Amino acid sequence: MAQELHVLSPEKAIITYHLSGIGSRAMAHLLDVFILFCVLYGVLIIAGLLTVLYQSEVMMAPVIVFATFAPFLYFILFEGFWNGQTPGKRALRLRVRHADGTPITFSAALMRNLLRPADLLPGTYFLGLAAMFTNNRSQRLGDMASGTVVIHEPKTIPNFQPVPPRVLMHPLEERLGPVQKMSDAEYAVIRRLRDRLPELAPPIQQRMLEEVWLPMCVKYSIPNDAGIHPSHFIEATIIKYERENGLL
Numbered sequence: 280m281a282q283e284l285h286v287l288s289p290e291k292a293i294i295t296y297h298l299s300g301i302g303s304r305a306m307a308h309l310l311d312v313f314i315l316f317c318v319l320y321g322v323l324i325i326a327g328l329l330t331v332l333y334q335s336e337v338m339m340a341p342v343i344v345f346a347t348f349a350p351f352l353y354f355i356l357f358e359g360f361w362n363g364q365t366p367g368k369r370a371l372r373l374r375v376r377h378a379d380g381t382p383i384t385f386s387a388a389l390m391r392n393l394l395r396p397a398d399l400l401p402g403t404y405f406l407g408l409a410a411m412f413t414n415n416r417s418q419r420l421g422d423m424a425s426g427t428v429v430i431h432e433p434k435t436i437p438n439f440q441p442v443p444p445r446v447l448m449h450p451l452e453e454r455l456g457p458v459q460k461m462s463d464a465e466y467a468v469i470r471r472l473r474d475r476l477p478e479l480a481p482p483i484q485q486r487m488l489e490e491v492w493l494p495m496c497v498k499y500s501i502p503n504d505a506g507i508h509p510s511h512f513i514e515a516t517i518i519k520y521e522r523e524n525g526l527l
Contacts, residue, residue: 282300283295284297284380284428284430286378286379294380294479294480294483296376296380296430297431298417298428299373299417299429299431301408303373304417304429306367307365307367307371308367310367310370310371311366311367314353315349315350315353318353322346326338326341326342350395351393354388358375358391359383359388362374362382362383363376363383363388368429372433372434373430373431375387375428375429376428377426377427378416378427379426387425390421390424390425391421393421394424397420397421398421410423448518449518449519451507451512454512454515455499455500455501456499458520458523459520459524461520466517466520468491470517472487473510473513476510495516
């Protein structure tokens with residue numbers, strides 16, 4: 280079974296992802312199940328107290344409905360809106376991605392988790408485990424249907440932190456030349472570079488900066504200060520362009 284997944288990024292660079300093993304996925308799932316159990320247990324206690332307080336069992340019907348759909352909603356909403364992670368996956372540094380390396384979409388999270396019961400057949404995750412053992416991407420049935428994989432992200436210490444794009448004024452804006460005449464295509468390119476840069480390996484980061492960012496610096500008189508990571512100037516350029524063109 281392959282332990283690595285190699286994909287070609289939109290920047291024409293080979294990116295390697297480490298596929299998660301069955302053991303770490305099982306541990307993450309058990310943690311999620313424990314969290315879900317605690318939530319359901321708390322809801323059940325509250326419903327029981329309300330039933331005793333008001334002498335009515337009307338609260339039990341919503342609880343039954345909630346308990347039925349909660350396992351699906353838990354995984355779908357977390358993976359769909361938390362960039363492919365649940366609390367359990369985050370604790371084990373796992374993440375769901377599309378098989379081409381791009382972030383998971385909500386529709387893919389919906390598909391892979393609606394098919395979770397199929398992985399359980401005929402019991403104890405038999406079909407899911409069989410599928411993971413017999414394909415080279417460790418995909419269960421839901422993963423194969425949605426085109427997703429589960430990867431393990433090594434613990435890294437980022438060497439830069441982009442400024443949130445909705446701040447009032449970036450401190451480096453005053454050092455930039457005029458960027459109002461930057462084309463929409465160029466703006467889109469540097470936005471994508473900003474979003475993709477933290478995910479790329481350092482050698483690929485450097486190559487992308489040299490091939491994409493440095494020509495922009497020359498064209499629009501953007502400084503290339505060796506003491507400041509280019510990501511900060513990229514962020515400043517994006518914010519200044521958005522302000523000058525009424526996008527903020």
